[in-house]
Amino acid sequence: MNSPAVPPVSDLKKMYGALWRIRTFEGQVQRLAAAGEVPGFPHLSTGQEAVAVGVCAHLTREDTLFTSHRGHGHTLAKGADVQATFAEILGRDGGLCRGRGGSMHLVDAANGVLGATGVVAGNLPLAAGAAWAAQARGEANISVVFFGDGATGAGVFHETLNLAVLWKLPLLFVCENNGYAEFTSREEHSNVKQVSAFAAPYGMPAKTIDGNDLPAVHAAAGAAIASLRRGEGPYLLECMTYRMAGHFVGDAQHYRSKEELAAVKEKCPIERLKRHLLGLGAAESELDAIGEEARQEVLKAVERARTGPPPDPATVLEYVYSSPSLAEIPG
Amino acid sequence: MTQTFIEILRRALDEELARDPAVHLLGEDVAAGGAFGVTRGLAEKHGMQRVRNTPISEAAITGMATGAALCGLRPVLEIMFIDFATLALDCLVNQSAKYRYMSGGQLAVPMVVRTQAGAAGGAAAQHSQSLEAWFTHVPGLVVVAPSSPVEAYGLLKSAIRLGDPVLFIEHKRLYALKEALPERAELPRIGKARVARAGNDVTVIAYSAMVRNALEAADELARAGISVEVIDLRSLLPLDMATIAASVAKTHRVVIAHEAVQNCGLGAEISARIGSELFDELDAPVTRVGCPFAPIPFAPDLERALLPGTPNIVRAVRELAG
Numbered sequence: 001m002n003s004p005a006v007p008p009v010s011d012l013k014k015m016y017g018a019l020w021r022i023r024t025f026e027g028q029v030q031r032l033a034a035a036g037e038v039p040g041f042p043h044l045s046t047g048q049e050a051v052a053v054g055v056c057a058h059l060t061r062e063d064t065l066f067t068s069h070r071g072h073g074h075t076l077a078k079g080a081d082v083q084a085t086f087a088e089i090l091g092r093d094g095g096l097c098r099g100r101g102g103s104m105h106l107v108d109a110a111n112g113v114l115g116a117t118g119v120v121a122g123n124l125p126l127a128a129g130a131a132w133a134a135q136a137r138g139e140a141n142i143s144v145v146f147f148g149d150g151a152t153g154a155g156v157f158h159e160t161l162n163l164a165v166l167w168k169l170p171l172l173f174v175c176e177n178n179g180y181a182e183f184t185s186r187e188e189h190s191n192v193k194q195v196s197a198f199a200a201p202y203g204m205p206a207k208t209i210d211g212n213d214l215p216a217v218h219a220a221a222g223a224a225i226a227s228l229r230r231g232e233g234p235y236l237l238e239c240m241t242y243r244m245a246g247h248f249v250g251d252a253q254h255y256r257s258k259e260e261l262a263a264v265k266e267k268c269p270i271e272r273l274k275r276h277l278l279g280l281g282a283a284e285s286e287l288d289a290i291g292e293e294a295r296q297e298v299l300k301a302v303e304r305a306r307t308g309p310p311p312d313p314a315t316v317l318e319y320v321y322s323s324p325s326l327a328e329i330p331g
Numbered sequence: 332m333t334q335t336f337i338e339i340l341r342r343a344l345d346e347e348l349a350r351d352p353a354v355h356l357l358g359e360d361v362a363a364g365g366a367f368g369v370t371r372g373l374a375e376k377h378g379m380q381r382v383r384n385t386p387i388s389e390a391a392i393t394g395m396a397t398g399a400a401l402c403g404l405r406p407v408l409e410i411m412f413i414d415f416a417t418l419a420l421d422c423l424v425n426q427s428a429k430y431r432y433m434s435g436g437q438l439a440v441p442m443v444v445r446t447q448a449g450a451a452g453g454a455a456a457q458h459s460q461s462l463e464a465w466f467t468h469v470p471g472l473v474v475v476a477p478s479s480p481v482e483a484y485g486l487l488k489s490a491i492r493l494g495d496p497v498l499f500i501e502h503k504r505l506y507a508l509k510e511a512l513p514e515r516a517e518l519p520r521i522g523k524a525r526v527a528r529a530g531n532d533v534t535v536i537a538y539s540a541m542v543r544n545a546l547e548a549a550d551e552l553a554r555a556g557i558s559v560e561v562i563d564l565r566s567l568l569p570l571d572m573a574t575i576a577a578s579v580a581k582t583h584r585v586v587i588a589h590e591a592v593q594n595c596g597l598g599a600e601i602s603a604r605i606g607s608e609l610f611d612e613l614d615a616p617v618t619r620v621g622c623p624f625a626p627i628p629f630a631p632d633l634e635r636a637l638l639p640g641t642p643n644i645v646r647a648v649r650e651l652a653g
Binding site for chain 1: 355380383385386388390391392393394395396397398399400401402403404406421422425426430431432433434435436437438439441470471473493494495520521522569
């Protein structure tokens with residue numbers, strides 16, 4: 001594999017802002033969920049932002065992206081509008097899915113976000129299908145699927161790895177290994193330590209990297225995606241990361257030690273990119289301004305989303321079928 | 332020229348593959364013709380990229396068909412037995428059925444899942460079931476069950492052209508049946524039932540292979556002076572209540588017949604809807620013919636003993652007409 005290009009500092013600074021956008025967004029979800037303003041049970045990607053930003057930096061609008069229940073960050077990194085994404089999580093009419101999907105089912109088709117799914121591992125074959133569609137039509141776009149290490153417990157994970165290699169699909173598997181499947185640590189739910197090890201038996205190239213190190217994610221994803229675009233078939237990228245928040249908003253996290261929680265800050269991808277950029281000669285004041293600008297942009301979008309109206313209850317039966325004649329089924 | 336159910340399905344698939352480059356077939360052994368030979372010769376004619384073999388991975392291939400449909404392909408997936416669709420339920424129920432709705436209309440899943448169901452010839456408990464009611468309970472799915480080769484031709488083509496995920500259920504007992512396709516067969520609208528035989532005394536509502544039993548029963552009852560109207564539902568979801576209502580307004584007596592287990596079967600829903608929507612038309616309670624509450628046995632004598640058939644329909648109609 002060719003050694004990937006190191007992104008210019010100006011790009012890294014942009015990505016620094018992108019990390020802050022996601023961090024701020026998730027913080028607002030957490031704040032408003034605690035206040036009872038967010039229906040359902042949103043899952044936060046706080047602490048995992050570098051994976052979303054580092055991978056999506058290489059994607060075009062036409063590339064398709066599938067994500068999991070923990071998908072706010074990926075959706076934003078792929079280009080979804082902040083206000084419409086937040087409005088969806090609030091269940092508003094101005095949301096991406098007009099309030100039909102919510103946090104676990106975000107879709108922004110215009111930006112290639114073909115969806116978050118609430119069933120762990122359920123998104124993997126969908127992403128393979130999108131890759132197959134691109135291949136079948138001779139289109140240049142690729143498909144990317146984000147999933148947690150918990151998904152490796154599902155049979156369909158293995159079925160999809162096998163099929164992706166057999167059909168040589170342009171599909172990037174991105175595992176965010178945050179060490180937990182819901183509340184159970186990886187040691188307790190799998191005897192296979194590294195998710196990347198599952199790729200070898202199927203003949204798929206794979207790599208495990210530090211997912212909280214944005215330049216490392218950017219480099220590894222860039223190399224993997226370049227090989228996909230050359231038609232070399234699927235690739236599995238395992239990003240070791242850390243879920244700074246609980247499994248869901250309100251999770252008391254009794255399963256984590258105080259020492260583990262204290263070490264969280266040290267692993268923070270934003271802090272780490274900041275140190276990296278300072279080392280490259282960036283001014284702290286400039287970085288702080290970038291962060292502040294991103295925060296303000298998100299906070300304003302969140303406030304606009306909060307003022308939007310809820311969906312009209314009279315529209316609750318829309319979008320079930322392609323035609324009204326099929327939908328005449330009484331409840 | 333007459334053709335079997337299998338040959339007519341193949342013709343419909345062949346024509347749809349030729350008509351629309353978005354149509355792709357996938358499934359276990361489909362490039363080799365499929366377990367029942369439905370897709371024989373299609374890979375040779377349309378290419379291995381259009382007719383693709385898959386591993387025995389029902390969950391993944393159903394997900395792949397769904398994902399490809401989201402991106403504009405029109406996949407036709409073969410699930411060899413409906414019993415194996417249980418392995419694909421997460422995708423069908425949680426993804427395929429709901430994508431249009433969950434995305435607020437941004438995306439659609441124009442896909443057909445062809446599967447084969449029903450009991451015949453000692454296929455036993457895991458290759459004989461009639462599980463259609465599991466799927467008619469899911470908003471967003473369409474469920475179609477043709478009763479004859481000619482019906483299958485039109486319904487399959489219409490299903491492939493629809494913008495929704497369709498479960499297309501083929502009864503194994505119908506596969507060898509032969510019919511001649513009319514010169515210009517008009518494609519039926521999905522969701523529309525048909526009156527398979529007109530009559531005045533009792534309405535028998537059936538679908539799939541049971542329509543043939545209903546027609547046999549109607550012949551026998553006609554000789555006894557009882558005039559039976561047979562409705563072939565064709566589409567189980569959505570249900571064509573208008574056609575049912577028109578018939579009930581004429582006969583005022585209804586028997587619903589299906590091979591599936593009677594308990595919580597589609598007949599229960601139809602009966603409830605006739606009861607609430609057409610109560611004033613009824614001269615007698617709606618009755619049902621269905622399978623007793625047991626798995627399908629292997630031994631041919633036991634299989635015959637369990638399965639509902641023409642005599643059960645005759646008996647049910649006689650009780651109502653009496």
